[in-house]
Amino acid sequence: MDGHKIAVLVLPGAAPLDVGIPAQVFAPRHGLGYELRPCSLEAGPVAGRDGLGFVVEAGIEALAEADTVIVPGFQNPAGPLDPRILDALRDAAFRGARMVxxxxxxxxxxxxxxxxxxxxxxxxxxxxxxxxxxxxVRVDGGVLFVDEGQVLTSAGVAAGIDICLHLVRTDHGVQASNAVARVMVAAPYRSGGQSQYVPRTIPEPLGEVFAATREWAMRHLEEPLTVEMLARHARVSARTFGRRFVEDTGYTPMQWILRARVDLARELLESTTLGVDQVATRVGVGTGANLRMHFQRILGTSPSEYRRTFGGGNLARTGAAPPAGPAAGTAK
Known part of the structure; x- marks a missing residue:
């Protein structure tokens, strides 16, 4: 990914946080090889929102060189846009740039x-x-972000962090995205399917209990977990827990647990020499065959291919070190 060029298109009335998030996530100090270039229709000052403005050094030509184009929120989004901006976006997409x-x-x-x-x-x-x-457009206003391959869209404000970390995770793996999240003091992972907001019909104390239950579950992924066990920890009925968990996260409890296990497996594949069967045991999916099935269904790849792509090299980039002691096995 060295030299991966990211153009951030700053349009009139751009939201300061929407512009600032990519600048933080893709900053050179993280050592991930991104080159960020804020731009607008023309180089120079651009009026922002909420009393803050911008000065960009590049014009619309920056989109022609970008590997990824990010368009933050801007004033009057339903209004007309300069045709030159629309043409530049179309040209970038036609060229194969990732559009966000x-x-x-x-x-x-x-x-x-x-x-x-x-x-x-x-x-x-x-x-x-x-x-x-x-x-x-098939609009889904209830999720944090949507990844359609070349084109990705996110919800507002803090969801910009989620989609940018998702891009890092896609490009460099879980360990790298978690390292960036730690520097930013941000949640390392909120899935795209998670709800943008919790419905107000859910009492706030119950939401806090569910958060504690999710944290507890993350510490016990190696063990057999059931909806009944999670509900018992949350001190509600299994039926109530399941319904409200979906409202809160966008996933059923067991879907959420499975994805948490897959993410833990990704970290182990990146940072250890554990074999696939050993990783499967450590994350609670039983066998290597089960892990391969879940990887293929959720990530579209195999554990071994994932390790070949993201293992080893990410350790140096994030400053992490593999566990001490002899190798525990090899991927199968």
Whole structure:
């Protein structure tokens, strides 16, 4: 990924946090090889939102050289955009650049026709407007982000952190994204399917109990876990726990547990020499065959292929070290 160029398109009325998040996540100090270049239609000052403005050193030509294009939220997203901006977005996508939006930036991708036929999200307040203005887009206003391969969209504000960390995770693996999250004092992983907000019908103390239960479950992934056990820890009925867990996270309890186990397996494959069967035992999925099945279904790859892609090299980038002692085995 060395020399991976990221153009951040700062449009008039850009949201300061939406612009700042990519600058933090893809900063050179993380040692991941990203080259960030804020740009606009023309180089120079760009009026921002909430009393903050920007000065960018590059014009729209920066999109022609970018490997990834990020469009943060901007003022009046449902309004018209300069045709030169839309043409530059289309050209970048046609060239194969990865296209990403944060919050209302989805409107720019939609206006360029890049979301037609795709599932996409934006801030939940803007989702009905996006659906009305662009009926060819399958708008899902209830999730944190949507990854459609070349095109990715995220919800508003803090969800920009989630999608940027997701990009790091995709490019460099779990260990690297977790290292960046630690520096930013951010949650290392919130899945794209997680709800943008918790419905107000859920009492706040119950939400806190569920958070404690999720944390408890993360410490016991190696053990057999059931909905009944989780509900007992949360001190609610299994039926109530299951229903409210879905409302809170976007996943059933066991779907969430499985994904947590797969992520733990990814970290072990990156940072240890444990064999696939040993990793499967450590994360609670039983056998290597089960782990391979879950990897293929969730990640579209195998544990061995994942280790070949992300193992070893990430240790140096993130400053992590493999466990002491003799090798525990090899991937199968």
């Amino acid at each position: 939006s944060i919050c209302g930036g989805a409107f720019a991708l939609a206006a360029a026709g890049l979301l037609d036929g795709l599932r996409a999200t934006t801030h939940w307040l803007l989702a009905p407007v996006l659906a009305r203005e662009y009926p060819k």
